[in-house]
Amino acid sequence: MxxxxxxxxxxxxxxxxxxxxxxxxxxxxxxxxxxxxxxxxxxxxxxxxxxxxxxxxxxxxxxxxxxxxxxxxxxxxxxxxxxxxxxxxxxxxxxxxxxxxxxxxxxxxxxxxxxxxxxxxxxxxxxxxxxxxxxxxxxxxxxxxxxxxxxxxxxxxxxxxxxxxxxxxxxxxxxxxxxxxxxxxxxxxxxxxxxxxxxxxxxxxxxxxxxxxxxxxxxxxxxxxxxxxxxxxxxxxxxxxxxxxxxxxxxxxxxxGGGVQTAIDRNAAKASLLYGHLDSSDFWAPRALKSSRSVMNATWRISDHGLEAAFLEGAEERGLMGLKGHRSVGGIRASMYNALELSSVEALVAWMTEFESMHS
Ligand SMILES: Cc1ncc(COP(=O)(O)O)c(C=O)c1O
Missing domain, CATH: 3.40.640.10 (Type I PLP-dependent aspartate aminotransferase-like (Major domain))
Known part of the structure; x- marks a missing residue:
């Protein structure tokens, strides 16, 4: 499996x-x-x-x-x-x-x-x-x-x-x-x-x-x-x-695994990888202001909202599940709880990079 x-x-x-x-x-x-x-x-x-x-x-x-x-x-x-x-x-x-x-x-x-x-x-x-x-x-x-x-x-x-x-x-x-x-x-x-x-x-x-x-x-x-x-x-x-x-x-x-501080450090590394990518181009539009961004749940839109369905569909094809934003706000959300591995965020960022190059 x-x-x-x-x-x-x-x-x-x-x-x-x-x-x-x-x-x-x-x-x-x-x-x-x-x-x-x-x-x-x-x-x-x-x-x-x-x-x-x-x-x-x-x-x-x-x-x-x-x-x-x-x-x-x-x-x-x-x-x-x-x-x-x-x-x-x-x-x-x-x-x-x-x-x-x-x-x-x-x-x-x-x-x-x-x-x-x-x-x-x-x-x-x-x-x-x-x-x-x-x-x-x-x-x-x-x-x-x-x-x-x-x-x-x-x-x-x-x-x-x-x-x-x-x-x-x-x-x-x-x-x-x-x-x-x-x-x-x-x-x-x-x-x-x-x-x-x-x-x-x-x-x-x-x-x-x-x-x-x-x-x-x-x-x-x-x-x-x-x-x-x-x-x-x-x-x-x-x-x-x-x-x-x-x-x-x-x-x-x-x-x-080292306690809460280790979990915090791991979560910071995951969040920094994802937000770093979101900030790297206008293709992506993070929802929260920088000072208030959540380390656990990152939310964003694709500047061209019309591309979001294709992004999510392609994500699922690559085994990246649960990325659809909450039904009340739409867009995309990546929850990065303690048990999510850094490699999952790396896989997400790889798909974001590929998707952006296909559409820009
Ligand atoms: C911050 C927060 N509070 C409350 C709730 C509601 O929790 P429950 O479904 O356990 O009642 C949620 C559910 O996602 C939540 O994220």
Missing amino acids: TRLHNFGAGPGVLPLEVIKACKKNLEELGSSGLGLMETSHRSPVFQAIVDEADARLRRLLGIPDDYSVLFLQGGASLQFHMSALNLLDRGEHAEIIVTGTWSQKAYSEIDKLGEVRAIWDGAQEGFTRVPDHSEYSVSEDAAYIHYTSNNTIYGTQFHEMPDSRGRPMVVDASSDITGARLDVSAHDVVYAGAQKNLGPSGVTVVILSPWALEKGREGLPSMLDYKVHESKGSLFNTPNTYGIFVLKEVLGWIER
Whole structure:
């Protein structure tokens, strides 16, 4: 079997050695005599998997000891709502930096529960950048501020964390967790769907500061209550056992490869190769402003938009998959998550070079 180059935005590329470990453990988890998906979440063997996933994530991200780590379901989309449900009391308001579709969605989910104010909104500029500190102000009485660290659809990324002026901070880190710098101790909630840099879809990592855990309102539905999940060690109900196993394996792969800093360096090398090529000629039109460009998701147009379909078709013929831009913005997008090899970006750049010479 030939594995193709996977530039998909998520579910995204996984390391081959992780896939091999899944395959082996599907039939028999370790030497337990039972397959991975047949193993009880209450068994000691599965508890060891949860504990190891937790320990690896804590080591990789430098999570403070008094923070909680949860493995939940419902995707990052549930966290738009669940974080507000837990953190926003009656009469309080949240503030949000709107840098793309995912923060717009977070805005509207918070808005259903209470008051939310956009303190910066890039919609008018077509979400081509993220703001710098001087462009927004945070109210002294904001319950918390929310931002999206990497905008998967528009291809922008915060290279410096927003300044919350001391207010609690919530980040949706779905598309750059473990692939970019993240100071967990500066945040109160970090959440991320796993299906880009951490594993498969169906498991969501939620990291909570002691403040965020305590803030939880009384009487919430159990499944939406951080305290309930924390008190049960993410095993309040049947979790995505398979997803947590894969997550543990992906985290092990990152650790063996040298940790988050090595992943960041590898991602920088891939991004610099691709953006360097995009900047080399007017044939290509990168979408994001240079200072805000995402290392994880590069987005661009071909200046002659009419050539894009042929570019994408030719890409697939060469095994370069998942390059079509998000349906809401069109164009081209290359997602370069941790597990994408530099050789995949080299193959993409080779096709771009060939395509450009055919059409100029
Ligand atoms: C930054 C970001 N936030 C949230 C989501 C939604 O995630 P989910 O599908 O896990 O709910 C995505 C999905 O691509 C995303 O990229």
